[in-house]
Structures are given as C-alpha cells and as structure tokens.
Amino acid sequence: MSQAKTRIAAVMDEIRLRIASRSYLPGTRLPSVRAQAKAMTVSVSTVVEAYERLAAEGVIHSRPGSGFFVSGPVAPLALSEMGPKREREIDPLWISRQSLESNASTLMPGCGWLPDSWMYEAGLRRALRTVARADSSVLADYATPLGLPALREVLARRMIGSGIEVPPEQIMLTESGTQAIDLICRFLLEPGDVVLVDDPCYFNFHALLKAHRVRIVGIPYTPSGPDLDAFSAALNTLSPRLYITNSGIHNPTGATLSATTAHRLLSLAERSDLVIVEDDIFADFEVTPAPRLAAFDGLSRVIHLGSFSKTLSASLRCGYIAARADWIDSLLDLKIATSFGGGNLAANVVMSALTDSGYRKHIESVRLKLAKAMVTTVERLETLDIRPWHTPQAGMFIWCRIPKGRDAADIARACLQAGVVLAPGNAFSQSQSAGDFLRFNVAQCGDDRIFQTLARVLSS
Template sequence: MPRQGTKIRTVMEAIRTRIAARTYPPDARLPSVRALAKNMQVSVSTVVEAYDRLAAEGVIGARAGSGFYVLGHAAPLALAHIGPPRERDVDPLWVSRQSLEAADAMPKPGCGWLPASWMDVDGLRSALRAVARADGAVLADYACPLGLPALRELLARRMAAVGIEVPAEQIMLTDSGTQALDMVCRFLLEPGDTVLVDDPCYFNFQALLRAHRVQVVGVAYTPQGPDIAAFAACLQQHAPRLYITNSGIHNPTGGTLSASTAHRLLQLAEQAGMVVVEDDIFADFEVQPAPRLAAFDGLARVIHIGSFSKTVSASLRCGYIAARADWIDSLVDLKIATSFSGGFLAAQVVRTVLTQSGYRKHLEALRARLARERDRAVERLGALGITPWLVPRAGMFLWCRLPDGIDAARLARASLQEGVVLAPGNVFSPSLSARNLMRFNVSQLTDSRVFDVLAQALHQMRTAP
C-alpha cells in the first residue's frame, strides 16, 4: 500500500499536470478537498496536505470561504500532458521522436516514410540544378500569398484527374501538410470544440489536435471507411465541428473509402453542419484512384489538403489547401498573419520534379516495388503469427494483428532496446483499443534484422512467467 507521503506527491503531481495542460488556467477554482479526495480515492487529509504544499510553493492560493485557486500566469503549453494519460510507448509525440531521431542505419518499420534510397534523388538533383538557373526572384523573394501560380495550376489538373474540380485560385500552398491542417484548425476551431477522427487514425492528427486544446473523439474504421452507424451516433452525441480523415489510402490501415460510404458520410455531415478535412498525402501511391469526398461534395463543406513529403522529398516542405473561395480568402489572411508568406524555392523544385518525365517512371517502379515488398512482408510476418487486418491494394502500410496475448507496446519497447523502431497500435487509437495491433511500413522491412528481433522478442514474451 502506498505510503502517505507518496499519495501526497501523487495528488500534487496531478494538479501540476492539469495546470501545465491548462485544464486549470490562472484563477481557475480547484476541486473541493472532498471532491478531489473522492475522485483520486485518497483521504481528505492527503488532499489538504497536498493543497497546503502547493500553496506554500506559490502554485495555488486559498481564498477565505471559497477554496483554492490557480495563481500566476498560464503555464507554458505542455502537449504531453493534454488529453487522457498515455504510457510513453503509445504517446504519438514520443513515437514520432523515436522515428525522427533514429540513426540512419537503425531499422524503423514503425516510421511513416520511404527510405531515402527509394526516393527519386536523381530527379531531385536535376530539378535543383534547373531551379538554380532560374530568375533571382525564385531564389530570393517571397512568393505571393497563394503560392507559386504554376504549381497551383498543376495541382488543379491533378485534382481534376480524381474528380475534384477546383480552380487554381482556390488552392493555397503551405509549408507542409501538417501546416495545412494546423491552419485549417486555427481557422475553424476554438478550444473545447470536438473533432472526430478515425479509430485508428494517423497519430499526428491526435498530437496536433492537442495543441488546439480540443476534444478528440474516435469513430471505428472499417475496410470501406468509417463505420457509418458509429459515425451517426458520434454526430448525435458529440456535435463535432470537424471530421479529419485520409482520402485515398488510409493511414494506418491501408483501407480505401467506398463510394456508398462516402455518400452516406457526406449526407450525415451536411445534416450535422460539420466540416470534413481529407488529407490526400498518399495519392501518388494509388494504382486505382479511390473516391474523394471533395469530388462528391464539390468543396462545399470538404477541405482537401496534401503535400509531397512521401513521394518527392520530406526535406522540401511544401503542401497545399483546396477549399471554397471565401474560406481560401480568409486562410490567406491567416497565412500572412502567422507565416507572412511562403517561398518560391521549394514550390518551384516540387513543380519541376512533378513535371519531369522521370517522375512518372519513378512512381510506376515505386508502386511495383511496394507491391513486391508487401507480399514478402505478409509472408515473413505471417511466419511469426502476425497477420494483416487487410492486405491493401497500394501504399506502404500493413495494419497487423499480433499473436494472441501479445501487447504491441511491450513488443515495441523490447524491439527498441534491440535497435528497431516499431509503431504500436494504440499510438493510432484515440480509444486505446488497438493494443494487439501494430503498423508496419513494408519499405522499411527489407532488413532481415527486423524479423530476427521480432522473433526473439515474441519468443521472450510468450515464455516469460
């Protein structure tokens, strides 16, 4: 049984965490002593002592006859403390750090990008040489607020190929896909709003939404898109302001939205007055285009975003937003206020790569290579008792069930100790209901060390007392 001093420290840390997360802002009244004691299942005297110690530190203060209040200015925002508590192994921010900070030689089948050796580096070098010879303004000037016209015109043509009719004037370039989503959230959300995401979903959606201090609600995802009955129930219960999803290839499952699910989803969104944001970052991996919500909706209440980090370069930070004209006009103002402008350079390099004949050939080879590695990964993972939730038609991800009784976070922790970065299922699940699932990037599974480490870790977990 924990000692009294330990319980007091636990209560103090809980209060500090809520202040850091701005759950308790300055001048906020803290729960009564009895209410907090009941909530934390400790004695009243424990809470009294914890409050007295925090008051002595100047963190909180007592007001006669009223209770305890938070003192001082708002604490610096601590994203890790926002939202329901998570083990470090399944916290999106921590898992992102592990992938980004891993040494180049370290296998990272949990990351969400292709190895550098799989990218069209020769095409990039050719584009960089061509842009280096461009007019000085391209190399040194700010771009216009909407961004490079030639790239926006190219994007309009590319969107038309998947049924999204949008003029270049309704497309705004951003510094990345993440910045595009951040700007949309700044534009439409207030702290305390509710946002609907897929369960599972791309884990950085959750991390970014923490920064906007909104309530995140997950809706179960099926091979054809979100579970429509669950989606309707979430709209009824939570009245979300936004729904954020992947179009094309879903991350992490690899599923694709069906036309019937898309139509029903949009009907429900219109009835609820909800805005939909679809992230199309994996468009160039598709063999056959999946339905796009923006195509069915005509950008009336769907905002379409994307970037080129997965197929062109993650070093060239360039993304975009396509939306209705009045929203784009307001988003331009927001862009000027928060980043003033973009630059010509990255946009011009991206446009040059996309229009080179070598890019099409590179994509054809890349899709074929991913298909081969996907088949190989399914076979090798299957030999370990790891089976795909579905076998995707395209893309780099396999969303897999682990053998019975194997916890993905424990497996990831054991593998990291052996120099392999994995992505356990609950990183992607807002409801933390994917503890037996894991996302594998097939392009990062070519190193046989990964399977050796997995086999060893699985054996140890099965035989541990």
C-alpha cells in the first residue's frame, strides 16, 4: 500500500473510531478539511479524499456550503472500537474472553482467580444445603433493596478489622464488584469526565470505563501506592471526578498502599472534587492488613467495595458498596432501575459460607498455599530471566519484567498457540508503557508445561 493510501486510511479510521465511540453523534459536523489536515499532519487533499470515500460509504454526508456531517443512526456501542486500537493479545476484553472460554486443557497463568480446587467447595456445599432448607421466600422472592440484612451486618463487622466503621444501613449489596463500580460510574460520571486509574491497574477498569465514555488517565503506580507528584499534577490540570484503585493487594502489581502515601493522597484529594473508589476484593488474602483509604477518610469522599468471587465462588455473583448515607440512597434508586431486586439466593449462600466454622481455616490454608506458590513461581521465573518488579507480601499476583528486548504481546501470542494464556503488561497500562511486563497468577503456575512453554518461546 502506498503512503498516500495509508494516510487516507488513517483519516478514515480516525473518523470511524470517533463515530464508534460516540464522540461524533449523528448530525455532528466534522472538522473542516484544513483543521483535520492540521490535526493529523496530513495534506488537505488527503482529508478531502478520505471524506469523499466515507461519504460514498454513507458514513458521512455533505451539505453544500456547510461541510461534512455524520450520518445516522447512532452507532451501536462497540467497546473494542473505543480508544486506540490494540493488538488482541493486549486487549482487556479479549484476554477476559480467552480465560473465561478456556477448557480443562488450557493453562492460565494470566487469569485472575484461584483454581477450582483452591476454592471453598465443602463450605459452599454446606451453605447450599442450609439455604435449601430455608424459608421458601429465600428461594423465590426478590431481595430487599439494600440486600440481606444479616449479610450486611456480617460485612460491617468484617470491615471493622480494616478500620472502617460503617453501619449496615450504609452497605448495599450488588450482583458483583463489577456491578458495584458500574453503578458508581452511573451515579457520579458524565461522558467526557476525567477518571484516574493506576498505571498499571486491573484491565477491566479500562473496559468498564470505556462503556461510560469518560477520559481515562493513568497515574504511575509505585510499590507504596500511586506516584503522588503525578497524582497532584492530574488534580491541578485535569479536574478529575473519580479515582479507582486497590488499597489492599494491588492488581496487577501485588503492592500495598503505605500509610504515608494514603494520608498524603487524601490530603491532596481534599482540595478537589475527587471521589475515590477503593476496590477491596482481595482483602481475605492479606496476612497483615494494609491501610484503607476508607478508614482514614471515614467514607466522606471514599467509596469502599468488594465481592466474594476470588475467595468463595465466581458462580455466586454477590458484591457490596459501603458509602455515605445520602450516596447509598441514590445508588439504591440506580440499582432498582438497572437490576430491580438483588440476588437473594446468592446473598444467603454467601452469608452461610462466610459464617461457617470452616471458612477461617480455609482462608488460612489458601494464604499458606499462595505464600508457597509465590516463592516457587518467582524462583522458576528467575531461571528464565523473568524477574519481579516487586515481591508482594501476600496475594496471588506478581508483576514481572521480561528479558530485555522482548515484547510481552509477542510472547503471549506464541504461548497461546501452545494453550497457555498469559496477561501482557500493556493490557493493564493506560499509557501503554508496560510492553516488557507480564502478570502471573502464582496459584495458576503449578504446571511444568507453563515454564517449558515460556522457555521454548523465549529461546526462539
């Protein structure tokens, strides 16, 4: 393809991307050919040709004397088309699909959950039997808007262990941690708002925020929390509405927030309109609890949330939000509008499992398994010159730098052909600056074939 054709295609792709992301709605006037040429550093004739081709396809239309306009109707929302195009190997949605659609023979050191055999199966079976004998309303009725009172009381007591004092009336159950964040975004955000995330961060934060059509800005993450200089600069120049983070065990780095960083971060946030969302999904894996922003803040500007998919069962979709009372009231309306009643059955099973006499011992055994797996995995990766950026105190994730000169997406692509699903660094990085990193789940690294495949790929 000639350079001229490539430049024309680039202009066309840019317009299609803005239409797909709904930045350009039907009837929107496109930039003039001169403005578009200047913005993309191409010639006016290139833009003219690109616009004419898009008009021929019916994507846009011309109004003599007025310019070019987007044709209707509104484009269906296509998350994969929003934002810069990424190779599928580092597309968050694609990685999730590969992990969720895997079969028994697929090895998944890149996935984000424990093996089935590590989950609380015996306790869940007991909980299911207990709930099956419960009143028929548990099996048939909608839950109350806030969710099962007994489970909210359990959660309030559990949060005290992290220094978070919240009454059950300020806790709302959700269908999952992801739904919790979605409801918060619906509550607080408008399209075009700026949202800060850690760089790197859990890749589904990127995908979910795309659906809300906001501007996502990454803040470099350090072993003790976000880079505060970058955080301060973003507050001063971008006026962000939201910051989403993990205060406990961070995904993907495994790092933990320090008390000093937490206090300074909240001090910065107090001088702005920023709301902080603290995702605490990995709390039960901690040996020594890390500082919680919600504890220091008293749920004034921090919203605390979590779920049980990592410790109890991913099949039980149950999460929660803890927030100030007036926000919970508004979130309740959104919950009813978008999902009506909550999962009464799931909440009862979760409560029974959490209060089962064996849960504490189960979690202790999981922590021990993770600690042993962390040591073993680090040792085996280091023999391949794959080295940890930081050695986590607890949890399942380790963020590793690959050998110099290698590309994580290339490694992931080659390993996938051998049935090994990896998680390349740029899937987690808004700035796309983690091309030489991979996230490993140590709980999923017990099979020798993973390291044999990595060795073969790295030697090729």
